[in-house]
Amino acid sequence: MSGRAVLATGATGFIAQHVIDKLLERKYSVIGTTRSDEKSSILLKNFKGKYPDANLSFETVPDIAAHNAFDEVFEKHPEIKYVIHTASPVNRGSGKPFEEAFLKPALDGTLNILHGIKKYAPQVTNVVITSSTAAVRNPAIASPSTVYTNESWNPIKWEDVKTEVDAYAASKTYAERAARKFYEDEKPNFKLATVNPPYVLGPQVFDSSLGKVLNFSNQLLSRVFEIDTATTEPQGNYPALAIHVRDVAEFHILPLENKELESEREFIVGAPIIEQKILNILNDNFPELRGKIAVGDYDSANKLIDELCAKYDISSTVKKASNYKFLSVADAIVDTYSQYLLKYGLP
Ligand code: NAP
Numbered sequence: 001m002s003g004r005a006v007l008a009t010g011a012t013g014f015i016a017q018h019v020i021d022k023l024l025e026r027k028y029s030v031i032g033t034t035r036s037d038e039k040s041s042i043l044l045k046n047f048k049g050k051y052p053d054a055n056l057s058f059e060t061v062p063d064i065a066a067h068n069a070f071d072e073v074f075e076k077h078p079e080i081k082y083v084i085h086t087a088s089p090v091n092r093g094s095g096k097p098f099e100e101a102f103l104k105p106a107l108d109g110t111l112n113i114l115h116g117i118k119k120y121a122p123q124v125t126n127v128v129i130t131s132s133t134a135a136v137r138n139p140a141i142a143s144p145s146t147v148y149t150n151e152s153w154n155p156i157k158w159e160d161v162k163t164e165v166d167a168y169a170a171s172k173t174y175a176e177r178a179a180r181k182f183y184e185d186e187k188p189n190f191k192l193a194t195v196n197p198p199y200v201l202g203p204q205v206f207d208s209s210l211g212k213v214l215n216f217s218n219q220l221l222s223r224v225f226e227i228d229t230a231t232t233e234p235q236g237n238y239p240a241l242a243i244h245v246r247d248v249a250e251f252h253i254l255p256l257e258n259k260e261l262e263s264e265r266e267f268i269v270g271a272p273i274i275e276q277k278i279l280n281i282l283n284d285n286f287p288e289l290r291g292k293i294a295v296g297d298y299d300s301a302n303k304l305i306d307e308l309c310a311k312y313d314i315s316s317t318v319k320k321a322s323n324y325k326f327l328s329v330a331d332a333i334v335d336t337y338s339q340y341l342l343k344y345g346l347p
Pocket of ligand 1: 010011013014016035062064065086087090105130131132133172196197198201216217
């Protein structure tokens with residue numbers, strides 16, 4: 001089993017928990033990093049409840065941006081063969097300056113882990129870094145006619161950052177660019193892949209991780225509760241691309257198992273989504289929400305998506321992934337709300 005040991009950073013995260021869930025299901029041994037022993041204990045209990053024989057342990061890395069943050073972990077665990085780096089700030093509203101809140105942890109965290117591998121873990125064969133569609137396209141600029149591919153890059157410059165949305169997008173862009181530059185300059189022993197998903201939707205692995213306020217990306221689904229329930233107008237707000245969280249987790253593991261993907265920039269999308277579509281899915285599947293959320297103009301959803309959502313071509317990555325079939329984004333939305341309604345009742 002020691003030949004299949006994975007270091008997974010940011011283990012408390014929404015996506016990381018799904019990654020770890022899949023890794024344990026496939027009998028990898030996993031070393032997760034969290035910011036505190038307390039967080040590690042909760043995760044260990046949850047995962048051991050699901051996988052009693054799991055080879056799972058945790059290390060504490062209080063701040064990925066701190067100098068040499070991961071060095072001790074690599075020194076202590078010479079068995080680590082694969083690294084999946086998902087840790088990066090996502091949440092908004094911390095009140096900190098943008099550079100401290102987003103850029104430093106994203107950029108320095110990424111470089112810290114790569115330098116740690118170089119210094120202490122030459123045995124590592126594969127590194128997978130969670131980047132984002134925010135590094136592919138500028139989410140603040142609507143350009144529904146452009147077709148984005150895994151060769152597209154968000155041109156954002158840090159000096160032009162004005163909002164938290166910009167700061168997050170720039171942090172992901174700068175971190176991914178820095179990782180690729182490190183790779184070119186240092187020519188390390190390992191292969192480097194990135195995962196570039198758009199809005200990640202879906203339930204939490206454990207009901208106990210679900211908060212009354214949904215995690216940042218699932219909050220896209222909460223916004224429809226703010227729409228006037230009486231409206232019959234088409235709801236074209238928040239045109240976005242989305243993907244099921246379990247697909248995102250799968251694409252973190254595929255580069256370890258499929259040589260075609262070991263160096264891929266995995267820009268992946270499940271489906272485009274818009275508020276009218278979310279309303280339709282919720283109204284179709286949850287009779288208890290009728291009258292509590294708007295109906296809007298049911299038949300307008302596909303036209304709105306066509307007119308307002310970004311276009312993309314992900315065929316080359318999908319082909320390398322053996323013509324991967326993405327899970328339904330509608331199912332992700334239904335599963336998210338099923339878990340929420342069961343735990344908290346109507347919002
Ligand atoms: P999440 O639930 O907020 O997870 C973020 C993880 O990073 C948490 O474990 C968090 O630790 C950790 N973290 C953040 N800053 C840190 C720091 N300075 N030091 C140590 N740990 C730190 O978010 P997520 O949605 O799972 O996102 C995971 C990754 O996917 C991120 O790289 C994000 O940019 C990327 N991504 C997400 C989406 C999406 O829609 N969700 C889309 C594209 C890309 P704590 O739990 O202790 O705060």
